[in-house]
Amino acid sequence: MTADDQTTEQPVESLRELAQQAAVLKLLAERVAAAQKDVRKRTQLALDSAAERDGVERITAKLPTGEAVATIGLRKGETGPVVTDEEALARWVRATWPDEQWTETRIVRTIKPWKLAELLGEMEAAGAPKVTDKTTGEVHEAPGVVIKPTRARTHGITWRKGGKDATAEAWRSGALAHRLAAITASEEDTA
Structure with a gap:
């Protein structure tokens, strides 16, 4: 075995860790995609209602700390x-x-x-x-x-400067745990 062969081979333990990470991320991506589709539909309905009822066409997304991280606004059809x-x-x-x-x-x-x-x-x-x-x-x-x-009329998210980083940190720190728990809950938990 040459030195080049040794640097390109993956140790067995590392391959197991990668397989685990791949499986976890696949499940998380599927759950996030489903949750995003659901919340996008509900957000559109709520924005359409607010626009018709009160003329509201945008809303600020805030973290539990009150920090504004993004604006969600209607886009005309x-x-x-x-x-x-x-x-x-x-x-x-x-x-x-x-x-x-x-x-x-x-x-x-x-x-x-x-x-x-x-x-x-x-x-x-x-x-x-x-x-x-x-x-x-x-x-x-x-x-x-x-x-x-x-x-169709839709809506979009415009991130404020630093909003993505602040949201990621709130996720890492557990400040958004109550919002994200449903995404990782098993199907039996949500039934």
Whole structure:
């Protein structure tokens, strides 16, 4: 055995410790992911209610000591045009601009992707499924398109300077033990 072989081999005890650490971290990651999904859903519902009821759109996250570590705030959703009947829209584009090559016929008529993006952009800017003919100035109602939410409202966490370190220290010191106990509890404990 060469010196290089000795430096790359893991002692058996070290491998056991790594296996234990891998198993513990895997379980913790699974439990944290499930808890995060649950608290994210409940936080969104609470923020939506507070925004509707009181106009509150952000809240400060504080440690048990009262130290502010982060701000949780609503992020606006987006609304825009959504094609609900592509065939009807393609027929309308072809009938409205028959001399243009913006559509193509396959089994059904479709709109070329670049033109569809352009039309939807105009509808989004108008806030309605309407398109203005640039040649005639005529405003057309586009069939097969509705304006509706395209991305749900959500929330995000903005950490304050030093907030992550303070939270990690509160976790290490046990100050957050009551908050984190449910994450590590067995399934029988929570039933």
